[in-house]
Amino acid sequence: MKQEEIWDDDVARRYDTDSADHFATEVLAPTVDRLAELADGGAALEFAIGTGRVAVPLAERGVPVTGIELSPPMLEQLRAKADEASIPVVVGDMASATAPGEYTLVYLVYNTISNLLTQAEQVECFRNAARHLAPGGRFVIELWVPELRKLTPGQKATVGEADPGYILLDTYDVLRQHVVSHHFWFEDGAKQARLQRSPHRYIWPAELDLMAQLAGFELESRHADWDGAAFTADSPSHVSVYRIAPARSA
Template structure:
């Protein structure tokens, strides 16, 4: 078991409704196109597949998909959408759990690698991805760039959403490299606000590249979004692609 916080039944049951915008065609279209191209004629493995926001429509596009998910409650919601034979899911953590077979693509979306709260576990996640990839296969991560430029001296919080139904802000522990996301969400039923928090270990792109080298993977591409926009110093997130070498050992650190 990793240090990841476990999603509860209540959280799993309302997850799709609260993340409806992330399931829109405008968001999912470029994501699915990007992943489908990388998978080619091979299989794809999603770490932390959750309720299947990406995995289910990717399977519907013809890509054979398998998943790893820590929360049985999240996997149960996914299972209402698609059967085990069509999209198998193994319950376990993404740093150590092994799924049979080789894959052309392993991917992690929507900042999910930050659920692993230590650097060691994040390194093991890269190693686990490399373990599952066939030679020439790719590991893809979608991750926000830590917004520390918005954190002046003496300030401890950065807002990321201020809307009618939701107020969200992050607080940072710069020593431990951990952020806590705070959410105040208004329930449609009685209009009251529900508070929730979650912990995450943020990581910079350069740190992820070193993790990839430790796992024997090589950076192939980094863009600012699923549509392929260039990654710059002003980008708020990145899509990074690392490749498992086809022949010989990768350059860099050994495992």
């Protein structure tokens, strides 16, 4: 299934509600604080801007934000919150679409680089970020760490979350580094669960760093979360900050 088929009208309408935990102040405030700091007074470009979960509060902090978004229905939801003058958006693929201008920060949050299903596309995403950045600019990626240690021999699935009303089941194809996330929502009064599937290509941190090097970046920092906790072997995710070389003086 193509990404533009996944992020359709139904998913876009439900997105903010289904992702409500990620809109919570304790989750969103550290994200916006850190991105505002990394923008360093310049403009920011969000790849896969979606419904504007991060872009809207970041723009409200005074950081000029532009977006790239593949899904017109997701963009329609963003437009209910911010108009084109406030947050301009280019419709296209984050691995190839071009936004006008130059930026001090490009960012890609909530595991979204894994929506690109080949290594080549993920490398091109880094290169696209590099093309948009001013010398010394930063590319920030928030990404989960593959949970392969949870897979016993012969097991192909892990339970990512199991909360009242929601279960996340991930099925792994370790040969291709692919994961299909199965999201089950159990709504009050409903006889059946609502299911959404999304395919991903998982990336190890070391592989991500090599992709960055191929695009001219160096790893500046890596933490376990937006609050700056230390990244360890047990961290389930990371926030990695890559920096492109500053301009050389004449």
